[in-house]
Amino acid sequence: MKFFVDTANLDQIKEAKDLGILDGVTTNPSLMAKEGVKGDKAILAHYKKICKIVKGDVSAEVFSTEYKDIIKEGKKLAGLAKNIVVKVPMIKDGVKALRWFSDNKIRTNCTLVFSAGQGILAAKAGATYVSPFIGRIDDTNWDGMDLIASLSHIYSLHGIETQILAASIRNPRHIVQSFELGADVVTCPLKSMEGLLNHPLTDIGLAKFMADAKKTEA
Secondary structure, three states: OEEEEEOOOHHHHHHHHHHOOEEEEEOOHHHHHHOOOOOHHHHHHHHHHHHHHOOOEEEEEOOOOOHHHHHHHHHHHHOOOOOEEEEEEOOHHHHHHHHHHHHOOOOEEEEEEOOHHHHHHHHHOOOOEEEEEHHHHHOOOOOHHHHHHHHHHHHHHHOOOOEEEEEOOOOHHHHHHHHHOOOOEEEEOHHHHHHOOOOHHHHHHHHHHHHHHHHHHO
16 A cells, blocks of 8 residues: 655645655646646656655656657657656557556556556556546546446456556545555655544544643643
């Protein structure tokens, strides 16, 4: 059971690390742009900064969609640090690239997975992680958790080592359900992680303890 934080914000990554539960980081072009990180050199430098903060895996996404370009870009990303995992889209050329990376000992995260069939292809091609997008499936009025359960069953049944990395997490309940159904990793914003801390009965209990503590002081 692992927690990755889904962000490119260095302060949030440090905060998640300080919380004592951080196992890794996932990022994407949108998250980089949100932090104002633009241009190839700036993005590569930012990944290096993240890798210095985090000892665990850091998923760095390729921008390319053609096989040769995915390979070229992935090799560059993998060369940045030992804990970089190359994030590859679930497309035909992406699947081809997954096999090349696997054969050449470069770890990968297959992203934008929305069906069990896609998850099977990614695993068969040698992906280290496969990322089903739970929240986006829910947005289409289907239950994203069904995909987590299906992949967990299939991988377990066939002894597949690819790890299920539940992505597009929208709330703390998604986190709990993902782990219940067999996800190996959950990646989410820091806010969702911190949401696991909250429960009204904890607040009520703490308030009572504090009130009783004041009475003992008196």
